[in-house]
Amino acid sequence: MAEIVIRNTQERIKGEENVLAFLDKQGVLYEHWDAGKLDASLQEKFVLSDEEKQQILNTFDSEIRDLAGRRGYKTWDIIALSDATPNLEELLKKFESVHTHTEDEVRAITAGRGIFVIKGDEETGYFNVELEAGDVISVPETIPHFFTLMDNRQIVAVRLFIETEGWIAHPYEDPTFQKA
Template sequence: MTLLTVWDETDETTPTIQTRDAATIGAVLSPLGVRFGRWELKELGENPTQDEVLAAYKTEIDAVNAAQGYTLVDVVAIAPSEDPAYAETAATARQKFLSEHQHDDDEDRFFARGSGVFYLRVAGKVHAVFCEAGDVISVPANTTHWFDMGTRPEYVSVRFFHDDDGWVGNFTGSDIATKFATYDELAAVPA
């Protein structure tokens, strides 16, 4: 189940909000310009291709594209494996997204499978949104944030872009991401 945890950016030890209530999550995120919702999950094969994921969610994707003007949609999938290349690839990808950054474009993601945490640093607060399968989130352009996929990432995510450049991060150089609860710690919070 989705989890929202909010801290003051100077006190990573004491959350001011921690909730799984969808209405509260939406009410907290909306004033930040963050769109958050849920899509009904569709049946996907064990290792779905990009085309299979896009076809399964065509109606929802078309609606988002029409409402937000996106012109590029892709799928990112990562699944645990005993292959040594998985560990290296996962660690490299995780480290890249763990660094605080911004984008000139909105960052919209739908989780068709698995989970990940978006950390948004806005107005002196850090908002950690632990997204699970079915969640769709839009982080507004120029919002300072980072993403944690955990030490053993597993997800299938649909991404939306306004241009063909795709994911381009403008890194802040801050180490704030190292101070707050990780994906693995938030995944352990009881439901």
Template sequence: MAKVVFRSTGKVIEDEKEIKKFLDKYGVLYEKWGVERLPEHLKTNYDLTEEEQKAIIDAYKEELERLKREKGYVAEDIVVLSEKTPNLEKLLDMFKKEHHHIDDEVRFVVDGSGIFPIKINGEIVDVYVEAGDLIVVPAGARHWFELDENRKIKCIRVFKSPAGWEAIYDENETASMPLK
């Protein structure tokens, strides 16, 4: 189950509606799309063919089209991180450095799980996501990403342009808009 943990106080939000309400207040979109519709092999396989990747994206066509329409995204793809990923440790080292992007970071978790620590109101809030969760970390929000003990995650990512993914480590650079 998704949860939100406040690092300063240890307070935890686990109720789906409460998570949504809290994150929404700070511009972070959270939705539950579920993974019940996916056949098992599309969930468990981390070595997907192009057809299998397309099948996953097709299964969420309705939700993806709505999101793209509402937010102006234009494309989507599948991204995986697992023990089989070349240079996994190096990638994780990069992902766990605080940064922001000029575009939103959009992830729908197809399988596995992970943690998005996000700076909200000067405080670090850990957003735990798992299979079935959609999260949109807005452009300018300082955040990073960590795998949890499962050590794997498979996501659909949605974007405006690959340039928008670039991590900006210096918080004073360009589109920094700290969440209020």
């Protein structure tokens, strides 16, 4: 279950009801899928073959198609990141700068953990959404944010897109943002 940390106060928000209410107020979609339905051999595997990626997509096919139908997503894939990922540091530098997109950024975590850092309303400021297997988040296109790995540096996620080109970031300069 996701947890939220308000960066300027270090307040921690826990519990499905509280997390849902907070993210809804910020305009961020959150839901939870049953990560336990994934084959046990894939629940802690972070280097995946194309066949294993397809197995993950097949496992969550009904959830993916339901979300895609509700939100207009047309394509999806799997991203797997770990210390075994070639050029991981370069990828993280690209991910770890505040940006926006021309469409929602959607991630359904199937294994591992990660953090979305999102710019909230004026009262809240930036907050972290700590995600684990089963958590699904959609950050709206206009909300500044970025994604990074947690200390274990391992994650597998389904990415859903409206644009067939996939992930296109637009830098967002914010002098108020401070890295943690």
